[in-house]
Amino acid sequence: MSAVETAPRRRRRRRRWSQSREARWGVGLTSIWLVGFLVFSAVPLAMSVYISFTSWAPISGPFWDAHTVGLKNYATFLHDHVFWHSVGNTIYYAVGSVGVVNLVALPMALLLNQKLRGLNIFRTIFYLPAILPTVAIVLVFRLILFPGTGLVSWILTKVGVQCDTTQVTCNPIDWLNNPHLTMPAVILVSAWGVGQTLLIYLAGLQGIDRSLYEAGAVDGTTGWSAFRYITLPLLTPAIFFNVVTGLIGAFQEFTKLVIFAGGATATGGPEHSLLTTFWYVYIEGFDYSHMGLATAMAFGLFVLILIFTGLNFLGQKRWVFYQEERR
Amino acid sequence: MKKRLIVLLGLTLMATCVVGAQSVSARSHSVRTESAAPSIPRCTASGNVTYMYWGDSGDNAAHKSSIAVAEKKCKGLHVNAIWDSGNYDTDLATKIGSGNAPDLFQLDASKRIPQYVSLGALAPLDSFVKQQKMDMNGIYWPQCVNELTYKGHLYGLPRTCSNQSLLFYNKEMFQARGVAFPTNNWTYSDLAAAAQKLSGTYSVPHDQTSQLRFGMAFNTDDFRTEQFMWDWGGDWLNSTLNKCTMTSPSAQAGLQFLHDLAYKVHGMPTAAQASGLPDYFGGFQKERYAMAFMGPWALDYAFGKKPGGQPQINFQWGAVLTPKGPASRQAVMASTGLVIYKKSHHKSAAFWLARFDSEGIGAVVTGAYGVDMPGATALWKYPSIVAEYGKPLLATIRQSNQTGRYPKLVPQYDKFWSVISADLQPFWQDQASVQQVTQKACADVTSQGLLH
Numbered sequence: 001m002s003a004v005e006t007a008p009r010r011r012r013r014r015r016r017w018s019q020s021r022e023a024r025w026g027v028g029l030t031s032i033w034l035v036g037f038l039v040f041s042a043v044p045l046a047m048s049v050y051i052s053f054t055s056w057a058p059i060s061g062p063f064w065d066a067h068t069v070g071l072k073n074y075a076t077f078l079h080d081h082v083f084w085h086s087v088g089n090t091i092y093y094a095v096g097s098v099g100v101v102n103l104v105a106l107p108m109a110l111l112l113n114q115k116l117r118g119l120n121i122f123r124t125i126f127y128l129p130a131i132l133p134t135v136a137i138v139l140v141f142r143l144i145l146f147p148g149t150g151l152v153s154w155i156l157t158k159v160g161v162q163c164d165t166t167q168v169t170c171n172p173i174d175w176l177n178n179p180h181l182t183m184p185a186v187i188l189v190s191a192w193g194v195g196q197t198l199l200i201y202l203a204g205l206q207g208i209d210r211s212l213y214e215a216g217a218v219d220g221t222t223g224w225s226a227f228r229y230i231t232l233p234l235l236t237p238a239i240f241f242n243v244v245t246g247l248i249g250a251f252q253e254f255t256k257l258v259i260f261a262g263g264a265t266a267t268g269g270p271e272h273s274l275l276t277t278f279w280y281v282y283i284e285g286f287d288y289s290h291m292g293l294a295t296a297m298a299f300g301l302f303v304l305i306l307i308f309t310g311l312n313f314l315g316q317k318r319w320v321f322y323q324e325e326r327r
Numbered sequence: 328m329k330k331r332l333i334v335l336l337g338l339t340l341m342a343t344c345v346v347g348a349q350s351v352s353a354r355s356h357s358v359r360t361e362s363a364a365p366s367i368p369r370c371t372a373s374g375n376v377t378y379m380y381w382g383d384s385g386d387n388a389a390h391k392s393s394i395a396v397a398e399k400k401c402k403g404l405h406v407n408a409i410w411d412s413g414n415y416d417t418d419l420a421t422k423i424g425s426g427n428a429p430d431l432f433q434l435d436a437s438k439r440i441p442q443y444v445s446l447g448a449l450a451p452l453d454s455f456v457k458q459q460k461m462d463m464n465g466i467y468w469p470q471c472v473n474e475l476t477y478k479g480h481l482y483g484l485p486r487t488c489s490n491q492s493l494l495f496y497n498k499e500m501f502q503a504r505g506v507a508f509p510t511n512n513w514t515y516s517d518l519a520a521a522a523q524k525l526s527g528t529y530s531v532p533h534d535q536t537s538q539l540r541f542g543m544a545f546n547t548d549d550f551r552t553e554q555f556m557w558d559w560g561g562d563w564l565n566s567t568l569n570k571c572t573m574t575s576p577s578a579q580a581g582l583q584f585l586h587d588l589a590y591k592v593h594g595m596p597t598a599a600q601a602s603g604l605p606d607y608f609g610g611f612q613k614e615r616y617a618m619a620f621m622g623p624w625a626l627d628y629a630f631g632k633k634p635g636g637q638p639q640i641n642f643q644w645g646a647v648l649t650p651k652g653p654a655s656r657q658a659v660m661a662s663t664g665l666v667i668y669k670k671s672h673h674k675s676a677a678f679w680l681a682r683f684d685s686e687g688i689g690a691v692v693t694g695a696y697g698v699d700m701p702g703a704t705a706l707w708k709y710p711s712i713v714a715e716y717g718k719p720l721l722a723t724i725r726q727s728n729q730t731g732r733y734p735k736l737v738p739q740y741d742k743f744w745s746v747i748s749a750d751l752q753p754f755w756q757d758q759a760s761v762q763q764v765t766q767k768a769c770a771d772v773t774s775q776g777l778l779h
Contacts (some may be wrong), residue, residue: 056425057446059419060423061444061448067616143603147602149603150603172599176602177756267748283745288741289420
């Protein structure tokens with residue numbers, strides 16, 4: 001009886017030991033990431049939730065000494081017209097830059113998907129700007145767009161466009177200081193960094209089953225109609241991915257706008273035309289030392305990103321087509 | 328092989344001698360400075376004092392020397408120096424906010440005192456001043472003592488104190504255009520007339536490229552807008568700081584004059600032209616602007632005239648007082664205040680160190696580096712300071728300090744200035760009138776609760 005009893009117990013014990021060893025390895029291997037997540041993400045996130053309900057100004061001392069003010073910070077920024085102006089600018093930049101980048105990247109990816117000689121060289125050339133530092137790109141574009149003497153100004157003069165029609169006297173078009181032109185200029189600069197988006201489109205294009213085109217050709221679907229009815233629908237997952245990640249990135253853009261405006265002291269560019277919510281959060285937190293308010297505004301920005309991403313995910317059912325689903 | 332060894336040994340010996348001689352010379356220099364230094368009360372305090380300051384590597388070296396002397400003079404004192412050459416204001420706020428506030432730190436008195444005091448970061452120093460029977464206005468420049476005083480309490484000792492609007496000029500550019508050098512009796516009309524003649528495409532002896540140069544830089548920062556308003560009899564705010572007065576005709580006239588220097592006189596670039604040109608400081612160095620308003624700090628930073636420093640320019644220059652305006656020739660006085668953190672446990676030791684670095688030997692050591700003029704008036708006579716600036720320039724700086732003025736500040740100064748700066752922008756771009764922008768600026772700072 002005892003021999004019958006001991007055998008399964010030993011087996012159970014052995015199984016538990018082996019299970020716990022796997023578990024220990026699992027915990028051990030993920031602990032680095034877990035500690036990192038806890039220390040650098042979860043705890044700061046919890047702290048920032050708390051800070052957003054306080055009147056904390058770093059100059060006044062540690063945040064745990066700050067007074068709690070309830071929802072005051074949230075009410076303050078919701079009634080602040082500069083905040084809403086910054087939200088408008090953020091949406092303008094996000095939609096504009098994501099639109100421009102995708103409109104440029106998609107045709108380029110189609111071209112680079114052709115069977116051409118030296119294709120890899122073209123691919124490298126088109127991807128190169130993506131590895132350049134943003135600061136360098138924006139500074140170069142500031143020179144290109146410089147009113148009067150910049151390359152763009154020179155080209156516009158050659159084609160007969162010399163004056164900024166929004167001004168009484170004939171001044172060259174001022175992309176750097178005219179508040180109506182600064183944001184479009186930055187959006188155009190974004191098109192320079194299409195490499196990443198282009199790469200994803202290219203991967204998407206190469207993932208499309210060639211037999212679909214062959215079948216389409218049998219039915220007379222070639223050229224534009226093949227693009228319209230085969231390529232574009234099957235590329236929608238890539239478009240969706242690029243739009244979602246592009247929008248999230250664009251909502252948090254900071255460097256490009258600050259450098260284009262002429263540095264952090266420019267506080268939002270001419271007439272706050274480049275002041276995005278992210279930049280406004282920085283100004284309130286670090287320039288004005290209103291860290292409680294800035295943190296609350298950061299949560300406002302988080303909600304904004306959440307809404308846009310949520311809308312994207314809700315809308316995807318209507319227009320994103322996954323090849324696997326049909327199979 | 329032996330020969331090589333002998334040569335190598337000889338070279339090593341020579342190098343040792345040179346280095347040794349240099350260190351002896353440096354030591355004797357510091358001893359000379361020390362012997363000439365003023366005396367402050369003996370240090371009776373002790374403790375570890377954390378001292379945070381800004382500046383370039385030369386500043387840091389000067390501070391380190393000063394601290395070494397301080398620790399020798401005050402046996403129980405140990406100083407932890409924190410040199411910050413980056414984003415000082417943000418770094419300081421981060422240190423305070425994380426519970427690691429320095430005991431003693433530098434603060435830009437012309438911008439930060441009301442803000443730091445209203446947020447409860449600074450310890451009032453009145454009790455130390457009273458206990459040590461200090462005659463503040465006798466020891467330091469009174470304007471800078473006022474700048475460090477808020478609501479009747481003193482919060483810092485002025486380590487430096489100077490007028491920020493000396494008119495520096497490039498003699499080469501004046502000669503190239505046949506314009507007489509500026510004088511201490513210049514008015515703003517003289518300035519405008521000269522700026523007009525100095526603007527154009529031409530070359531100068533040290534820069535043979537024919538390029539567009541201007542009389543002055545397009546500079547509309549807070550110091551400059553204040554200066555032009557004051558000199559026409561206007562101001563941002565009334566005396567109690569609860570009413571915006573930029574809409575007054577005198578304030579508007581001052582701003583209009585500055586605007587017209589670019590758009591009517593063409594003595595400085597327009598906003599559009601300026602966005603592709605260096606700022607007033609770099610442009611003056613590169614001979615793009617013939618004149619620039621700067622403080623005595625320019626001597627070190629713009630011209631590189633520091634002990635052992637390489638000159639950054641190769642043209643002859645001069646400096647005169649701020650021109651006379653219709654109402655005055657006032658310009659902003661700026662001071663580097665030495666302030667003590669309110670919750671510091673070493674306030675007595677920090678105060679002694681602040682005195683040592685603002686009126687004692689420390690001030691002589693750092694002042695001789697030439698960063699800015701010492702806040703203590705007596706130090707202006709010390710040989711190392713006189714040698715650094717030269718007697719004629721020192722006389723001009725002294726005179727400019729007598730006409731300088733400290734700015735009136737509100738606690739949320741950064742936001743106040745940011746709002747005004749953004750509202751004035753269309754005017755500086757010649758797209759709106761001075762009446763329109765000043766009305767908007769006053770309405771905005773009032774509605775946003777940025778006044779007292």
